[in-house]
Amino acid sequence: xxxxxxxxxxxxFILIAGIAAPYVFPNYVTQIAxxxxxxxxxxxxxIMGGQMGYNSLGNIIFFGVGMYASAIVQIGLYYDxxxxxxxxxxxxxxFSFYQYFLGMGLGAIFAVxxxxxxxxxxxxxxxxxxGPYFAIGTLGAAIAAGEMVGTWDYVGGGGxxxxxxxxxxxxxxxxFFYFLLFGLAASTFVFLRWLYxxxxxxxxxxxxxxxxKAEAMGLxxxxxxxxxxxxxxxxxxxSGAVFGNMIGFVEPLEVAFPTLTFGIFMVLMALxxxxxxxxxxxxxxxxxxxxxELTWSYFLGWQWVALGMLIIINVVYFxxxxxxxxxxxxxxxxxxxxxxxxxxxxxxxxx
Amino acid sequence: xxxxxxxxxxxxxxxxxxxxxxxSLDVADGRITGxxxxxxxxxxxxxxxxxxxxxxxVGSIKFEGAEISSLRVQQIARLGMLRTFQQTRIYSxxxxxxxxxxxxxxxxxxxLDMFKVHPPETTEHALELLEFVGLYSKxxxxxxxxxxxxxxxxxxxxxxxxxxxxxxLDEPTAGINPTLINGLIDRLKLANEExxxxxxxxxxxxxxxxxxAEHIYCLAHGELLAEGKPDDIQNDQRVVDxxxxxx
Numbered sequence: 001x002x003x004x005x006x007x008x009x010x011x012x013f014i015l016i017a018g019i020a021a022p023y024v025f026p027n028y029v030t031q032i033a034x035x036x037x038x039x040x041x042x043x044x045x046x047i048m049g050g051q052m053g054y055n056s057l058g059n060i061i062f063f064g065v066g067m068y069a070s071a072i073v074q075i076g077l078y079y080d081x082x083x084x085x086x087x088x089x090x091x092x093x094x095f096s097f098y099q100y101f102l103g104m105g106l107g108a109i110f111a112v113x114x115x116x117x118x119x120x121x122x123x124x125x126x127x128x129x130x131g132p133y134f135a136i137g138t139l140g141a142a143i144a145a146g147e148m149v150g151t152w153d154y155v156g157g158g159g160x161x162x163x164x165x166x167x168x169x170x171x172x173x174x175x176f177f178y179f180l181l182f183g184l185a186a187s188t189f190v191f192l193r194w195l196y197x198x199x200x201x202x203x204x205x206x207x208x209x210x211x212x213k214a215e216a217m218g219l220x221x222x223x224x225x226x227x228x229x230x231x232x233x234x235x236x237x238x239s240g241a242v243f244g245n246m247i248g249f250v251e252p253l254e255v256a257f258p259t260l261t262f263g264i265f266m267v268l269m270a271l272x273x274x275x276x277x278x279x280x281x282x283x284x285x286x287x288x289x290x291x292x293e294l295t296w297s298y299f300l301g302w303q304w305v306a307l308g309m310l311i312i313i314n315v316v317y318f319x320x321x322x323x324x325x326x327x328x329x330x331x332x333x334x335x336x337x338x339x340x341x342x343x344x345x346x347x348x349x350x351x
Numbered sequence: 352x353x354x355x356x357x358x359x360x361x362x363x364x365x366x367x368x369x370x371x372x373x374x375s376l377d378v379a380d381g382r383i384t385g386x387x388x389x390x391x392x393x394x395x396x397x398x399x400x401x402x403x404x405x406x407x408x409v410g411s412i413k414f415e416g417a418e419i420s421s422l423r424v425q426q427i428a429r430l431g432m433l434r435t436f437q438q439t440r441i442y443s444x445x446x447x448x449x450x451x452x453x454x455x456x457x458x459x460x461x462x463l464d465m466f467k468v469h470p471p472e473t474t475e476h477a478l479e480l481l482e483f484v485g486l487y488s489k490x491x492x493x494x495x496x497x498x499x500x501x502x503x504x505x506x507x508x509x510x511x512x513x514x515x516x517x518x519x520l521d522e523p524t525a526g527i528n529p530t531l532i533n534g535l536i537d538r539l540k541l542a543n544e545e546x547x548x549x550x551x552x553x554x555x556x557x558x559x560x561x562x563x564a565e566h567i568y569c570l571a572h573g574e575l576l577a578e579g580k581p582d583d584i585q586n587d588q589r590v591v592d593x594x595x596x597x598x
Contacts (some may be wrong), residue, residue: 125567200465202445202453209442216436217513218404218428218457220572 018182022175033178033246035289036185040239041266042273042281043188044232050275051201052228053208054127058138059232060263061122061145062115064256066237067244068149069114070107074245077103085156095164103164108241115237119229127225130211139259146257160251163244174272177246184242188235189282195231196278206227208276246291272314274323283322354440354591355380355517355549356401356432359553361410361420363393363400370396374410378517383550385544385564387557387584389593393573394553395437398519402434403427415516429458431516435523437553439502442497447505450494451477454509477512484508486540501526504535511542515547518542524559532556561585569593 016035020031025043043061048054075081078099095103122141129137166173195201203224206214214221244250257263265288273284288310295306318325327334356378363371371393378384388394393417400407402422412420419427442450481487484504488495491587494505503523510518523539524532535557554560560567561581569577569584571593577584584590 027444195466198466198468199453203447203465205445205449206442206453209444210440213436213440213442214453215424216428216434216440217454217509218425218433219453220457220460221425222464227465 004296009209015186018186022178029174029178031293033174036178036181037239037243037288038265038269038289039282039285040181040185040214040235041262042186042285043192044235046270046275046277046281047204047232048190048225049226049278050270051196051208052204052225052279053211054130054225054228055132055267056229056262057135057259057263057267058122058140058145058268059236060257060259061138061242062118062233063240063262064149064235064252065118066111066115066240067250067256068155069237070104070241071110071163071250071251072155072243073107073110074103074164075161077106085154085159085161095167097167100164100167104241104245108238111237111241112234115233115240116230117235119233120226123226123229127222127224129261132153142257142263143294146252150252150257152245155250158252160249160255163248165248166245177242180242181239181246184235188198188280191231191235193278200224200227205276227341242244248326267313268311270321272310272318272321274321274325274327278326279321280321280323287322353380354378354545355415356551357413357416358397358401358413359411359413361397361400362408363410364408365394369573371400371407374570374573374575376568376575376578378549378551379566381543381547381549382566383564384540385560386551386553386570386578386580387555387560387567387590388570391568392570394570395521396573397570398434398553399523402432402519417474429456429511431456431458431514432519433510433513433515433517434508434519435510435521437521437525439499439503439506441494441497441509443493445494445544446479446492447490447494447497448474448477450508450509451481451504451512454512458515467586480508480511481505483511483533483541503527504531507535507538507542511546512550514546515548517551520550520552520554522553522555524554525557538547539563557585 025032045056048056048059056147072081073196075084078095122138123292126134126137126141149155166176168176169297203214203219206219207221207224211221240256244255246253250256269284269288270281271284272288273282274280290309292303292307295303299306314321320328355378358374358376361371361374362369374393374397386397387393393559399405400420401412402480403422403426410420411418411573414427414430414432419430419432422430422535442453445550455469455473466545478487478490481490485506486497486501487510489501494502497505503526507520507523520539524535527535539550539552540563541558543550551562552560552564554563561584564581567581567584568575569587575589576593577590579587580587
């Protein structure tokens with residue numbers, strides 16, 4: 001079986017597993033939906049953190065911005081947002097089937113636009129920073145974003161916004177959001193797989209390895225950095241828009257800008273699986289999510305200790321992550337070979 | 352004789368340290384020009400000023416007749432003036448072919464080019480140049496795993512891949528073993544003759560620079576001390592004194 005056939009088989013298996021999962025494990029639909037969200041988080045973080053070497057601790061901003069942008073559109077289409085949020089529960093909410101999905105669709109579009117604009121503005125401000133300074137700068141921006149939205153009365157401040165109710169049964173609702181997140185994560189993967197086969201991939205890798213050299217060679221570094229962050233912002237703000245509706249309640253610190261949970265998880269998952277690879281973040285997200293759910297279910301009270309241990313083991317013994325470790329151990333699997341032929345003629349003849 | 356780079360009365364201070372003072376020189380189009388001088392004489396500072404790495408305090412730097420002293424590194428690189436570094440710099444986690452592919456000229460790169468694949472001619476050209484510097488058999492290895500000398504050769508090949516008009520080389524033979532040096536000199540000359548790349552070379556190895564350059568400038572204490580043909584420079588008492596510390 002050829003290599004491409006094997007990978008086709010793998011993709012088919014994942015696709016079927018993804019579609020069948022909520023029917024086979026109906027009690028775990030939300031947990032598996034969260035797994036897809038985690039995979040999306042790790043994949044989008046890795047565009048900058050792994051491929052480009054810019055460790056952002058603030059990617060959660062786009063998630064929150066997308067969530068709020070979508071919420072404002074969904075409510076604002078039919079109600080006055082300020083009135084709706086200031087009289088939480090007093091304004092009678094009644095969305096028809098059509099109103100609900102039109103709102104979600106338009107909300108998603110607005111979420112993407114706002115997310116990308118945020119990425120472009122933040123990028124202009126923060127891309128002058130490098131290394132740990134960029135990490136701290138983005139962390140500060142994420143925390144500030146949550147706090148600022150918390151004082152913005154128009155969107156309900158710290159009290160948040162209740163999202164429109166899903167026009168359907170509870171089971172339909174959880175399946176609907178499951179497939180949205182599955183579709184989003186799958187599209188993210190497919191898009192990145194395509195993107196990493198393009199010139200973009202080498203350019204961001206060059207920025208990671210030596211940005212000064214890349215500048216000296218005339219590479220458009222700022223342009224590539226802005227595009228990289230914008231792509232992460234597209235998928236994160238979309239996932240934020242979906243997640244807000246899935247939770248049903250948008251609130252600044254715990255739901256929209258959870259810097260210390262989701263914001264850090266996305267970094268950990270990419271590191272665990274192996275940053276700078278396509279599959280690493282996926283593997284990392286699966287391992288992380290399974291360990292997290294198991295400790296939450298069976299060692300409640302010790303879950304943060306377990307996660308802390310995982311981080312320490314990862315950072316001290318496994319810095320390259322699972323896939324990075326495999327790459328070092330078996331480099332020839334990944335095409336790092338010495339060719340015996342010294343010239344191109346010999347190389348052609350040897351084929 | 353046509354000058355491709357014209358440096359006029361350039362000065363650069365770092366705090367109280369005068370790194371370059373009132374330096375004027377010309378790099379002839381299509382030739383090989385040398386720059387020598389004792390350690391700390393301001394050679395690399397001058398290179399950094401020319402390629403836009405830092406702004407100059409006074410003076411003017413022209414490339415193909417146009418003032419470039421206020422442009423930034425990337426803009427100057429895209430005009431066709433590249434430099435290599437004294438401490439070799441390659442993309443250490445990418446393999447040699449990838450290092451070459453990302454070094455294509457970015458002069459006309461539009462925003463949508465990043466979503467295209469490299470055309471097969473580019474890969475073909477990358478392999479040709481890797482063969483030219485003798486790294487063909489190592490092409491699939493991670494560049495950071497190569498020896499220092501091999502990394503220098505790779506950096507040189509990357510610079511050629513960029514199809515520059517002028518290449519500023521900062522000590523191209525430092526840290527390379529004597530046998531390899533001869534091969535490198537030949538390749539530098541070939542690059543100059545066959546690809547038409549103007550070279551401006553900082554070099555400490557006198558044998559190399561006398562063999563390579565047609566015109567040499569000598570700096571000492573941040574000032575231009577002497578200039579001329581290799582023979583004149585070699586016999587210039589001021590140059591000898593500067594190197595032996597009498598200056």
